[in-house]
Amino acid sequence: MRVALKECEWEATGEDLLVVFDAREAITLSDPEGQVAALLSELRRAPQTAAELSVALGRHGFSLSEEDVTGGLSGLDSLGLIEDADGRTLGDPDEDERHFSNLSFYGTYASLDRRRAAFLRPLREAHVLVLGVGGGGSSLVQCLAGLGVGEMTLVDQDRVEPRNFARQFLYRHADIGLSKAERAAAWVRDYDPGIKVHPVDRWVSAPEDLADLVQGVDLIAGGLDGHPHANLWANEAAVRAGIPYVLGGANRSQLMYLSVDPGRTACLACDYADRPAEDTSEGIAYRIVENMKLSNPLTGPMAMQVGSLLAFEAQRYLTGYEPPRAAGFRVTLDMREGLVPEWQPLPKNPECQICRLAPPREGDRR
Numbered sequence: 001m002r003v004a005l006k007e008c009e010w011e012a013t014g015e016d017l018l019v020v021f022d023a024r025e026a027i028t029l030s031d032p033e034g035q036v037a038a039l040l041s042e043l044r045r046a047p048q049t050a051a052e053l054s055v056a057l058g059r060h061g062f063s064l065s066e067e068d069v070t071g072g073l074s075g076l077d078s079l080g081l082i083e084d085a086d087g088r089t090l091g092d093p094d095e096d097e098r099h100f101s102n103l104s105f106y107g108t109y110a111s112l113d114r115r116r117a118a119f120l121r122p123l124r125e126a127h128v129l130v131l132g133v134g135g136g137g138s139s140l141v142q143c144l145a146g147l148g149v150g151e152m153t154l155v156d157q158d159r160v161e162p163r164n165f166a167r168q169f170l171y172r173h174a175d176i177g178l179s180k181a182e183r184a185a186a187w188v189r190d191y192d193p194g195i196k197v198h199p200v201d202r203w204v205s206a207p208e209d210l211a212d213l214v215q216g217v218d219l220i221a222g223g224l225d226g227h228p229h230a231n232l233w234a235n236e237a238a239v240r241a242g243i244p245y246v247l248g249g250a251n252r253s254q255l256m257y258l259s260v261d262p263g264r265t266a267c268l269a270c271d272y273a274d275r276p277a278e279d280t281s282e283g284i285a286y287r288i289v290e291n292m293k294l295s296n297p298l299t300g301p302m303a304m305q306v307g308s309l310l311a312f313e314a315q316r317y318l319t320g321y322e323p324p325r326a327a328g329f330r331v332t333l334d335m336r337e338g339l340v341p342e343w344q345p346l347p348k349n350p351e352c353q354i355c356r357l358a359p360p361r362e363g364d365r366r
C-alpha cells in the first residue's frame with residue numbers, strides 16, 4: 001500500500017516534534033534523533049510504500065527496516081495523520097471534482113484501513129425517503145444532494161405558494177401553483193442528473209400511505225405536517241422496517257431534532273408513552289400544544305438550520321464517519337439563547353409496542 005500524509009504541518013522543539021493537523025490541537029511526538037521528521041518529510045514528498053520509505057530514510061542517514069517503518073506508520077495512523085494514497089479519490093476525475101469537498105471532509109476520518117472513497121460510496125448507493133419538502137425539507141433535499149445521496153423519494157402533497165418563499169429556496173416564481181414534490185424533484189435533476197429521484201404527490205393520512213414508500217429505502221428523514229400523528233406513523237414504518245429515521249421541526253422559540261435507530265435507541269412512540277397523565281395540568285398542556293394551530297413562523301435561516309441538522313445526522317448513519325449524535329436524544333436549539341443546543345436524553349421504553357417490531361440487526365444482542 002502506498003501511504004499518503006494528510007495535510008499537516010510540524011516543527012521541532014528541542015527533542016520533540018509538534019505536529020498540527022487540526023488547528024485546535026497540536027500533537028507532541030518525541031523525536032530526539034529526527035527520524036519522525038524525516039519520515040513526515042518523505043511522506044510529504046510523495047506517497048510511498050513502507051519498503052520505499054525504508055530506502056528513502058536511509059538517504060537521510062537512518063537505518064530502518066521495512067518492519068521498523070511499518071511500526072512508525074501504524075503510530076502515525078493511530079494519530080490520524082496518514083491514509084491509503086489510492087483511496088483518496090473515486091478514480092474518475094469528473095466525479096472527484098464534483099465531490100471535491102466531500103472527499104476532503106472524509107480525509108479527516110480516513111486511515112490506512114478506511115479510504116475516503118469508502119465513506120462516500122455508501123452515500124452514493126443510498127436511497128433516502130424525504131418526508132415533506134417544505135420548510136426544513138427543502139434545504140434537507142439540497143444538503144443530501146450535495147453530499148452525494150444517489151437516490152431520493154420526495155413526498156409532499158402541497159403546491160408551491162408565494163408564502164413559502166421566505167424559507168423554501170428550492171422553488172422559483174414560475175413554480176407557484178405546481179406540486180412541491182414534482183418541483184423539488186426537478187430541482188434535484190437539474191442540480192445533478194446522476195441522482196435518481198422519485199416525486200410522490202401524496203397526502204399521508206394513514207400509516208398505510210407510507211407502507212410502499214419504505215421499500216428498499218436506507219433512511220427516512222424529514223417531518224410530516226397535516227395529521228398530528230403523521231410522524232408517529234413514519235416512526236412505526238421506520239422501526240418495523242429497521243430503517244433509521246431522522247426528524248425535526250420547530251415551535252415558536254425552539255428548533256428540535258432527533259433520530260431513531262430502530263431497536264437500538266428510543267423511538268418516537270417511547271417518548272409519547274412517557275407523557276404525563278391526561279388529567280394533570282402537564283398532560284393538558286401537552287394536549288394543547290399538540291393541537292395548537294400555529295402560523296408557521298420559521299424564517300429561512302431557521303428552516304435551513306433544521307434541514308442541515310437532519311442532513312448531518314443522515315450523513316452519520318449513511319457513512320458511519322461517526323456514530324449518530326441525536327439517537328436517543330431530543331436535541332433542542334433555543335432561539336432565545338442564540339441556538340445553544342440542549343441534549344435531553346430519550347430513554348428507551350422497555351414496554352414500547354413499536355420498538356418491539358424492530359427486526360433483529362447485525363451486531364445486536366436480543
Ligand SMILES: [Zn+2]
Binds near residue numbers: 269270349
Ligand atoms: Zn419505542
